[in-house]
Amino acid sequence: MSxxxxxxxxxxxxxxxxxxxxxxxxxxxxTHEFYVAGGGVHPVTNGMATxxxxxSAASFISMAGLISFLGRDGTFYLMGWTGGYVLLxxxxxxxxxxxxxxxxxxxxxDRYYSRxxxxxxxxxxxxxxxxYVCGQMQGAGIVFSRFLEVDITTGVIIxxxxxxxxxxxxxxxxxxxxxxxxxxVLIFAYMVPAxxxxxxxxxxxxxQIGFGSELTPEYGxxxxxxxxxxxxVELGFAPYTEGQRSTxxxxxxxxxxxxxxxxxxxxxxxFFTVPSVRAARxxxxxxxxxxxVLYTTAPAVAAFAKTNLMNTVNNxxxxxxxxxxxxxxxxxxxxxxDRNGDGRVQYLAxxxxxxxxxxxxxxxxxxxxxxxxxxxxxxxxxxxxLAAALSTAAGLLLVISTAVSHDLLKRSxxxxxxxxxxxxxxxxxxxxxxxxxGYFGINPPGFVAEVVAFAFGLAxxxxxxxxxxxxxxxxxxxxxxxxxxxxxxxxxxLYIIYFKFIAPELSTxxxxxxxxxxxxxxxxxxLINTAVALTxxxxxxxxxxxxxxxxxxxxxxxH
Amino acid sequence: xxxxxxxxxxxxxxxxLTTLLSIWFFVSFVCGILLADFLDNFRFAxxxxxxxxxxxxxxxxxxxxxxxxVFWMDKLDSRYQANTKAANLKAANSQSASDxxxxx
Numbered sequence: 001m002s003x004x005x006x007x008x009x010x011x012x013x014x015x016x017x018x019x020x021x022x023x024x025x026x027x028x029x030x031t032h033e034f035y036v037a038g039g040g041v042h043p044v045t046n047g048m049a050t051x052x053x054x055x056s057a058a059s060f061i062s063m064a065g066l067i068s069f070l071g072r073d074g075t076f077y078l079m080g081w082t083g084g085y086v087l088l089x090x091x092x093x094x095x096x097x098x099x100x101x102x103x104x105x106x107x108x109x110d111r112y113y114s115r116x117x118x119x120x121x122x123x124x125x126x127x128x129x130x131x132y133v134c135g136q137m138q139g140a141g142i143v144f145s146r147f148l149e150v151d152i153t154t155g156v157i158i159x160x161x162x163x164x165x166x167x168x169x170x171x172x173x174x175x176x177x178x179x180x181x182x183x184x185v186l187i188f189a190y191m192v193p194a195x196x197x198x199x200x201x202x203x204x205x206x207x208q209i210g211f212g213s214e215l216t217p218e219y220g221x222x223x224x225x226x227x228x229x230x231x232x233v234e235l236g237f238a239p240y241t242e243g244q245r246s247t248x249x250x251x252x253x254x255x256x257x258x259x260x261x262x263x264x265x266x267x268x269x270x271f272f273t274v275p276s277v278r279a280a281r282x283x284x285x286x287x288x289x290x291x292x293v294l295y296t297t298a299p300a301v302a303a304f305a306k307t308n309l310m311n312t313v314n315n316x317x318x319x320x321x322x323x324x325x326x327x328x329x330x331x332x333x334x335x336x337x338d339r340n341g342d343g344r345v346q347y348l349a350x351x352x353x354x355x356x357x358x359x360x361x362x363x364x365x366x367x368x369x370x371x372x373x374x375x376x377x378x379x380x381x382x383x384x385x386l387a388a389a390l391s392t393a394a395g396l397l398l399v400i401s402t403a404v405s406h407d408l409l410k411r412s413x414x415x416x417x418x419x420x421x422x423x424x425x426x427x428x429x430x431x432x433x434x435x436x437x438g439y440f441g442i443n444p445p446g447f448v449a450e451v452v453a454f455a456f457g458l459a460x461x462x463x464x465x466x467x468x469x470x471x472x473x474x475x476x477x478x479x480x481x482x483x484x485x486x487x488x489x490x491x492x493x494l495y496i497i498y499f500k501f502i503a504p505e506l507s508t509x510x511x512x513x514x515x516x517x518x519x520x521x522x523x524x525x526x527l528i529n530t531a532v533a534l535t536x537x538x539x540x541x542x543x544x545x546x547x548x549x550x551x552x553x554x555x556x557x558x559h
Numbered sequence: 560x561x562x563x564x565x566x567x568x569x570x571x572x573x574x575x576l577t578t579l580l581s582i583w584f585f586v587s588f589v590c591g592i593l594l595a596d597f598l599d600n601f602r603f604a605x606x607x608x609x610x611x612x613x614x615x616x617x618x619x620x621x622x623x624x625x626x627x628x629v630f631w632m633d634k635l636d637s638r639y640q641a642n643t644k645a646a647n648l649k650a651a652n653s654q655s656a657s658d659x660x661x662x663x
Contacts, residue, residue: 083583208615278636285628
């Protein structure tokens, strides 16, 4: 066993031991504890837990890689996935906390005084969370298989077992405190290699500043970003710091990701766990601060990794390439085909002469090795990626479980069950959800990876307008809200299904509605939802007096 | 009395939201996307300005916006609580005064 593997076992073993210890310590005894961790979570704790809840396998493993291949256009991930928190903090979190129930369908069902509204919300919450959770399990499986050379099935089962422990035993309470630990693990694992590389390449220890600095003489001097632009152009790619996508598409994708972020149920429910409205505001600020650490580092990592890759690989003699190249070749994340038979690697934009294919995930997973960092730093990445995948998976599983036990059973189908029974159903639901998610993690249906990105569009087009209108427009009624959610969700889902699955060959700017890609269509869905809701609402009866009073109550400060 | 304060509170709240969200929109969508190419003409250190706002600056602004929001709302909350308390006290006083009147 190599030294990297030993370190990897050590880090993963230690971190998993920690999660299980927390699980045993924080068992939930009531539905109040299971759903909202007893409602007494400190704002800083909740901020950290929200950050871990939010930053998924995709943020940790894929985002920097996506940005390094998209260059300037990668911006929509950065702004979209952070700007949404401003909306969440200002328009949703404090009011939903004041409302003071357990779930998002709770709010929709009560505010729109309707079982149908609640059922629509349950359907949206479960489908959005489900799509998302399969991706996390798959991410966990991939990390296990690549770093420890166990097969994906074993990897997913280990991941499932750990989540099972703290999610089934502790519910939201167990999840909250493990997420805090997971945040610490993942941010440490992300920052250490980034700082190392920044020092190596620019002599500056802060990656956020390093990527605007000059390269050290060993790397040829000059500003890093200028160098990256020049290298890209030399090899036939577009300059790194210039955008390729149309401005309106970038605009709509950014907006869809922002509205979606604010409408994702697993993030919203985190704000039910704090003791007061003020605590909800404060913890939103902490959450974005903690998230911002990773999100401002990612574009730096992207730029470092891309420069490094082009420097190391292009025109290098294949036989003389460092060891990491072969390790990652074995996993097929990177592949080389010597088309012109000169024994050197040509990495070029033109597909006819290019000899190197690079998977974007390698930018984070292999970055420490490419930069020649010590073995323990390489091993950290595995523990960090697993922390990111498992923390998000747990948050999503909880949404699915509460939607079933609380919203569907207790509030809709069998209101007579006792709290004990409800708690038992919640545990059964989360257990079943883990099994199903695990199954799809091992046998990923081809569409999962693609669809994860679309969960945002769906959340944007369904929940975001329904909740915001419910708080800011007292006159909004049941008919308007239901019609809006159904219209927004179906429009967005159909647009995505059409261009991704029915007619993928037509998915080009020329065929898109107003040149908006399926990734950005959620913004149009949000607008349709709002327009339909406002129109229908005008022609139907105002909500009852007590509902209007409830809205007034939500708007005032207090507990 | 309480209703009046509640209305004033909500109005002030909406004003705070409008101000902060205008900045949010301006920084991300206007500077980070619509005007980014123009802003790229300006440089500091190794960064083009538009590129820096899009990949770094906007995120810092988002964090500051939420922190400012927390402080503004704290101030607004305490003003509202002081006002309603004063109003309740006044109502209670006039209540007890009229009680005394009716007794004499």
